[in-house]
Amino acid sequence: xxxxxxxxxxxxxxxxxxxxxxxxxVADLFIDDSRRMxxxxxxxxxxLITLLVLVAAPHGGxxxxxxxxxxxxxxxxxxxxxxxxxVSLVFAYSKTYAEQRDMLxxxxxxxxxxxxxxxxxxxxxxxxxxxYLGLELLAxxxxxxxxMQRDSARASEAAMKxxxxxxxxxxxxxxxxxxxxxxxxxxxxxxxxAQALAAPGVDHGLAAVGTVFIVxxxxxxxxxxxxxxxxxxxxxxxxxxxxxxxxxxxxxxxxAFFVRMLGExxxxxxxxxxxxxxxxxxxxxxxxxxxxxxxxxxxxMLAYSTISHMGFVLLGILAASQQGYAAATYxxxxxxxxxxxxxxxILLLSRAGFEAENLDDFKGLNRRSPWFAFxxxxxxxxxxxxxxSVGFFAKLSVLRAALDAGFTWLxxxxxxxxxxxxxxxxxxxxxxxxxxxxxxxxxxGDLDLRVLLSLNGLAVLLFGVLPQPLLxxxxxxxxxxxx
Amino acid sequence: xxxxxxxxLSIWVPIIAGLLVLALGSGNRAPLARALxxxxxxxxxxxxxxLYTGFDPALATMQFSEYASWIPAFHVNYHLGIDGISLxxxxxxxxxxxxxxxxxxxxxxxxxxxxxxxFLIMSGLINGVFASLDAILFYVFFxxxxxxMFIIIGVWGGPRRVYAALKxxxxxxxxxxxxxxxxxxxxxxxxxxxxxxxxxxxxxxxHVQELIFVALFMSFAVKVPMWPVHTWLPxxxxxxxxxxxxxxxxxxxxxxxxxFLRFNLPIAPDAAHALAPVMIxxxxxxxxxxxxxxxxxxxxxxLVAYSSISHMGFVTLGFFVFNPLGIEGGLLQMISHxxxxxxxxxxxxxxxxxxxxRRIADYGGVANTMPKFAAFFMLFAMANAGLxxxxxxxxxxxxxxxxxxxxxxxAFLAATTLIFGAAxxxxxxxxxxxxxxxxxxxxxxxxxxxREFAFLAxxxxxxxxxxxxxxxxxxxxHASVNKLIQQTMLKKI
Numbered sequence: 001x002x003x004x005x006x007x008x009x010x011x012x013x014x015x016x017x018x019x020x021x022x023x024x025x026v027a028d029l030f031i032d033d034s035r036r037m038x039x040x041x042x043x044x045x046x047x048l049i050t051l052l053v054l055v056a057a058p059h060g061g062x063x064x065x066x067x068x069x070x071x072x073x074x075x076x077x078x079x080x081x082x083x084x085x086x087v088s089l090v091f092a093y094s095k096t097y098a099e100q101r102d103m104l105x106x107x108x109x110x111x112x113x114x115x116x117x118x119x120x121x122x123x124x125x126x127x128x129x130x131x132y133l134g135l136e137l138l139a140x141x142x143x144x145x146x147x148m149q150r151d152s153a154r155a156s157e158a159a160m161k162x163x164x165x166x167x168x169x170x171x172x173x174x175x176x177x178x179x180x181x182x183x184x185x186x187x188x189x190x191x192x193x194a195q196a197l198a199a200p201g202v203d204h205g206l207a208a209v210g211t212v213f214i215v216x217x218x219x220x221x222x223x224x225x226x227x228x229x230x231x232x233x234x235x236x237x238x239x240x241x242x243x244x245x246x247x248x249x250x251x252x253x254x255x256a257f258f259v260r261m262l263g264e265x266x267x268x269x270x271x272x273x274x275x276x277x278x279x280x281x282x283x284x285x286x287x288x289x290x291x292x293x294x295x296x297x298x299x300x301m302l303a304y305s306t307i308s309h310m311g312f313v314l315l316g317i318l319a320a321s322q323q324g325y326a327a328a329t330y331x332x333x334x335x336x337x338x339x340x341x342x343x344x345x346i347l348l349l350s351r352a353g354f355e356a357e358n359l360d361d362f363k364g365l366n367r368r369s370p371w372f373a374f375x376x377x378x379x380x381x382x383x384x385x386x387x388x389s390v391g392f393f394a395k396l397s398v399l400r401a402a403l404d405a406g407f408t409w410l411x412x413x414x415x416x417x418x419x420x421x422x423x424x425x426x427x428x429x430x431x432x433x434x435x436x437x438x439x440x441x442x443x444x445g446d447l448d449l450r451v452l453l454s455l456n457g458l459a460v461l462l463f464g465v466l467p468q469p470l471l472x473x474x475x476x477x478x479x480x481x482x483x
Numbered sequence: 484x485x486x487x488x489x490x491x492l493s494i495w496v497p498i499i500a501g502l503l504v505l506a507l508g509s510g511n512r513a514p515l516a517r518a519l520x521x522x523x524x525x526x527x528x529x530x531x532x533x534l535y536t537g538f539d540p541a542l543a544t545m546q547f548s549e550y551a552s553w554i555p556a557f558h559v560n561y562h563l564g565i566d567g568i569s570l571x572x573x574x575x576x577x578x579x580x581x582x583x584x585x586x587x588x589x590x591x592x593x594x595x596x597x598x599x600x601x602f603l604i605m606s607g608l609i610n611g612v613f614a615s616l617d618a619i620l621f622y623v624f625f626x627x628x629x630x631x632m633f634i635i636i637g638v639w640g641g642p643r644r645v646y647a648a649l650k651x652x653x654x655x656x657x658x659x660x661x662x663x664x665x666x667x668x669x670x671x672x673x674x675x676x677x678x679x680x681x682x683x684x685x686x687x688x689x690h691v692q693e694l695i696f697v698a699l700f701m702s703f704a705v706k707v708p709m710w711p712v713h714t715w716l717p718x719x720x721x722x723x724x725x726x727x728x729x730x731x732x733x734x735x736x737x738x739x740x741x742x743f744l745r746f747n748l749p750i751a752p753d754a755a756h757a758l759a760p761v762m763i764x765x766x767x768x769x770x771x772x773x774x775x776x777x778x779x780x781x782x783x784x785x786l787v788a789y790s791s792i793s794h795m796g797f798v799t800l801g802f803f804v805f806n807p808l809g810i811e812g813g814l815l816q817m818i819s820h821x822x823x824x825x826x827x828x829x830x831x832x833x834x835x836x837x838x839x840x841r842r843i844a845d846y847g848g849v850a851n852t853m854p855k856f857a858a859f860f861m862l863f864a865m866a867n868a869g870l871x872x873x874x875x876x877x878x879x880x881x882x883x884x885x886x887x888x889x890x891x892x893x894a895f896l897a898a899t900t901l902i903f904g905a906a907x908x909x910x911x912x913x914x915x916x917x918x919x920x921x922x923x924x925x926x927x928x929x930x931x932x933x934r935e936f937a938f939l940a941x942x943x944x945x946x947x948x949x950x951x952x953x954x955x956x957x958x959x960x961h962a963s964v965n966k967l968i969q970q971t972m973l974k975k976i
Contacts, residue, residue, distance in 0.1 A: 366597075366638075370509065370597070377630075381630060386626050386627070386629070386630065386656075387622065387623040387626050387627055388623050388627055392623070392626075393554075393557075396557070396619070396663070396667070397557070399663070399664070399667055400557075400667050400670070400671075403664070403667050403668060403671060404671055408668070411664050411667070412661070412664055415660035415661060415663060415664050416657075416660070418660060419653065419656055419657050419660055422652070422653065422656050423649070423653060426633070426649060426652055426653075427649075429633070429634075430637060430645055430648070430649065433634055433637060433638050434637040434638055434644065434645050434648070467554055467556075467557075468553070468554045468555060468556055471554065471556035471557065472555070472556045475556055
């Protein structure tokens with residue numbers, strides 16, 4: 001019995017989360033619409049308890065469990081902790097907006113919590129099947145979330161696109177996995193696959209084709225060119241709270257997935273996937289940044305901006321070094337922080353019957369609220385990669401990793417494209433500071449939203465002035481996980 | 484390291500003062516904001532005075548060094564220090580900030596707290612640029628500085644301010660991103676270190692040096708600005724409010740030239756020698772061609788903006804003839820230009836505040852209604868033209884001498900600036916100040932008040948002092964300039 005418990009212990013946070021979500025699910029049945037806030041508090045409590053379990057659990061080096069299908073390591077813990085914090089912020093930012101739009105249902109919270117569970121499984125997965133399990137749990141909940149406003153044609157269309165393309169990506173991924181399975185003589189565990197692929201006599205051609213499918217599937221999930229088509233439509237079409245959710249925390253999980261899959265399982269094939277990643281990174285940075293300039297809808301603009309940021313993440317991964325993986329994970333965390341603040345700002349400016357979706361809605365924000373204009377300024381300079389902000393150090397670390405791996409020209413292309421990117425972020429600053437407001441309504445928003453959003457914005461600055469703790473954390477975590 | 488961290492103070496005092504102004508002075512508490520900003524800028528200048536008094540001119544090494552680990556994961560350190568080259572710019576910058584605060588005193592009515600805070604924060608960041616000895620620290624200050632300037636131009640500027648602000652930002656960012664790539668490359672070469680002084684010792688083959696030189700050049704040439712990447716400057720100057728123009732001309736242009744001395748020459752000396760003909764050509768084009776362009780301007784600010792480009796061409800010419808006269812002359816020209824161009828923009832600001840026009844044609848006979856102002860303006864115009872006895876003369880003379888040592892024709896072409904400079908400045912002065920009173924609004928002008936008198940008099944004193952007795956200005960430079968010359972003569976291939 002004790003041995004069985006010790007087997008479960010590394011997955012304790014996930015087990016606790018699952019148990020608590022189930023309780024929330026049932027409890028919500030007995031709560032009517034007028035007291036829906038109870039569900040909100042229960043959900044926040046769920047996240048808090050899970051976080052406490054995560055922090056409190058004893059921890060040494062990586063612990064493998066369930067026949068090496070699952071791993072509990074520093075990388076996983078750090079990312080899971082950040083995902084939990086991010087989701088908690090999503091809840092806090094969303095509740096008023098959702099309430100005003102009649103979306104404050106129990107499903108909102110339970111679906112988000114289940115997909116959080118998916119993210120955690122994904123982050124800790126050490127086996128192709130666990131990876132797939134986590135990914136599908138995450139994705140299915142997200143399809144439903146995007147479609148939640150079922151009377152909205154736009155949202156339904158977005159959900160449909162998301163679902164069809166997402167299912168296709170999952171198919172590609174599975175197909176690729178099956179080829180690797182064949183090439184390695186029946187291995188699915190990440191370390192076992194790596195060993196088998198490194199051994200002499202492996203069918204390299206088959207493994208390479210499998211890698212192509214896997215990378216394509218991964219790229220779909222992360223939304224990098226040429227597998228990015230769903231991103232702008234989903235970001236724009238989904239209700240903003242869903243965009244906030246889809247566009248932030250899952251990126252952390254997605255990058256963890258990428259890092260574990262390529263950095264650990266398919267590491268022996270790095271020469272094959274590096275070339276693919278180079279092309280995808282350049283295309284993502286170029287298309288994302290250039291197309292974003294033409295957007296007038298801020299959600300769509302941020303969607304293209306995400307594509308370009310994911311291009312930068314790939315820049316770190318394609319370095320295929322520990323430094324590169326650490327840089328990529330750091331970038332994903334930095335991006336999540338910025339994304340939360342940016343979408344949170346849209347939620348703050350929206351109110352009952354009004355969606356602050358257009359860039360013009362940001363006009364003259366400095367006159368309406370100098371403080372939140374400043375917060376948005378911080379977020380925008382961070383996205384543009386201008387110091388002192390977390391975005392700058394994220395860019396610096398991926399550029400350093402890519403340069404160290406010998407991709408000099410790629411780094412030059414990347415910095416030139418980030419100049420293109422700077423333009424549309426600056427345009428937001430321009431709208432806020434240099435134009436007259438069209439919308440004169442005072443900035444409302446609950447106290448907790450305002451406080452958290454302010455802290456979120458300041459964190460972007462703080463981690464830009466003192467980036468050491470996070471950087472060191474990921475350097476350490478990657479060294480430990482991908483020996 | 485027990486001594487007072489004056490450099491840190493010179494960076495953080497203005498920034499903290501700026502944040503205080505922002506926090507306490509918003510809304511309708513403008514008088515408080517102004518008082519706080521003035522106190523902050525004066526305090527910011529006072530803490531830089533010990534840098535001059537305590538500076539040892541015999542040493543070529545970095546003084547007032549401060550060192551602390553900042554981001555061990557990147558091997559980035561908070562490493563500050565100044566030598567005879569950077570000393571003057573820290574002082575100049577802190578000094579000009581006071582004048583800028585005074586110049587915007589009553590003139591800026593729209594959100595004065597944000598305006599003043601932006602200047603104070605920028606002042607601290609600029610000091611950081613000049614004092615950084617770590618490349619990433621330098622880069623952080625270098626870039627962060629753009630944001631307040633972007634907002635200053637874009638919010639308080641003229642009619643086409645948004646265009647000008649965006650152009651300014653994107654031009655500068657293009658250069659600095661390439662510089663960042665060069666920094667990372669050298670970081671890896673130098674064995675994981677961002678120390679600027681460590682970069683100086685790197686051995687690199689010529690083609691690598693040339694690439695590094697070009698990447699750094701892109702960044703600094705835009706800042707200087709050198710022909711042909713100068714086009715942002717007239718736009719930015721014309722649209723910026725007076726204070727913005729002053730800081731742009733007096734300080735931020737110097738960052739580009741400073742960058743050449745701190746980075747290009749010592750890091751890539753062989754490339755600098757190989758590319759010197761190109762650099763000299765670009766400098767001479769700036770001196771001669773832009774001088775001619777200045778001649779035909781009908782907007783006073785644009786005229787002074789072009790004159791700045793032409794003067795900065797002199798500076799870069801002095802740097803790339805590789806002799807002490809040229810480099811010291813260039814440095815003096817930079818300091819002098821800081822005073823003179825700042826003063827010119829302040830003078831134009833004085834007129835603009837009254838008439839709301841910068842067109843030369845709208846003026847005429849100002850001397851009749853504003854005699855005190857006309858006297859000051861005369862002095863600064865003369866200094867801009869490089870009249871002996873004013874600060875403008877020293878630098879131009881030394882650079883011309885330095886150029887003469889290198890090549891007669893360099894000196895010949897450079898010396899034409901003495902003619903063109905006099906032509907465009909004095910012709911403008913004549914059209915604006917002399918003659919009969921041109922129209923009713925000139926007749927209605929009132930002469931300068933106490934506040935305006937104060938800042939113009941201070942600048943006039945500086946211009947004359949430097950022109951008559953430049954030794955205190957040159958003395959701290961010698962050792963550092965000689966060391967720099969040695970570095971540029973070193974073969975690093």
